[in-house]
Amino acid sequence: MTGLATLASVVLQEGTNAAPAIPPLAAAALAVGLAAFGAGYAERGIGAAAVGAIAEDDSMFGRGLILTVLPETLVILALVVVFLTL
């Protein structure tokens, strides 16, 4: 029992001393990058559909544009994470 406690304290100590594999700022950057990737993938489909709709009817341009960039909000939200870590 005492052995286990010492082992746990050693492991925990080691955990606090070693630098994390991904430093906080790098992790935040990764988060933004992945969010942008997701947004890009979402926009692929929406953009294709929007261009199709605009080709049929010019008046759809504004609506198509707005819907196409909506997933961009994902990136903006991910940027918040960067400011939280700073």
Add this chain to the structure above:
Amino acid sequence: MSLRIDEQAYEAGNYEYVTARVRSRRASLFDDDDYRKLVRMGPGEIARFMEETEYETEMNALGARHSGVDLVEFALNRNLAKHFEDLLRFAEGRLYDLIARYLRKFDAWNVKTVFRGIYSGATPEEIETDLIEAGELSGERLDRLAAAESIEDAVELLSGTIFEDELGPALEDYQDVGLLVPLENATDRAFYSTLLAGMPDTAEGDSPIGLYREFLQAEIDFRNLRNVLRLARSGADMDPTAYYIEGGRLFDEGQLRQLATNEEQIVEAVRTSPYGDDLEDALLVLEEADSLIEFEHAIQAALLEYSDTMSNRYPLSVCPVLAYILAKEREVDNVRAIARGREANLDPDEIERELVIL
């Protein structure tokens, strides 16, 4: 041409783009109000009405050469061809393959028209006006077909298409008997045999692909059903299996032979089949009325409704495209029926009964 299909069938399709365009076009088809107006117009008024709609370009292009109801009809055909050609132009990969399967129906129609035209000694111009350039055969190939000197030349020109294999042996039959029937049957068989060829069997009944396969099977089944009903109605002493098309779910060949003589048995067989629920209304029509035409209209209305439901349930699939194709075909049929009906001085109510409206 068929090579292109095989390579493409495994690439992903551009569903988003095509369905967006198709939905927009679906929305601009004639609605109930337009039909109600059209039914009360004279032939001249119909032509003028159409000049102000979707059909403007075609009406203007053909207006110099044709007039009256013929003008309306040719404009309808050409517009249909334009839109379906567009579908094939937009679509890529898997989606192209799926759409082309169904649109080859127009290839079969064109090939048969060419055969009949040459057989009856029509001029190339006359044949060309009756062609619908909606299928996979290019306009150039169709022009050369229409200009072919003889049936043999026309068959030769079709080498490399899906019709090649079936038409070869049929040509010998034709040369023996001098009738077009073997060639026409061969054309139909070529179309129906490629309809389902290579469709994945593993697709589940509830996925869009599975549903599309079911739709194509239904197309075959209804064709069989129509043939067998016609035989039963006319009482002709013919072997029903000669016109049987494989691949459907409704009849097999043995069943067909037994059923062909008795209409009540046919209706009963359909009622207990998987189509029983969907076709309930159509079957009632068939039992009450004596007309096959109304039964066919009921089948088409059932298909139209079904495809609309499917396109809402699976928005990014082939289903919306299918729903559009069916709706467009019905519109063209409807407007043609109205124009021809008005020309023959039919009553508006009578014409309205001829229309397929949801």
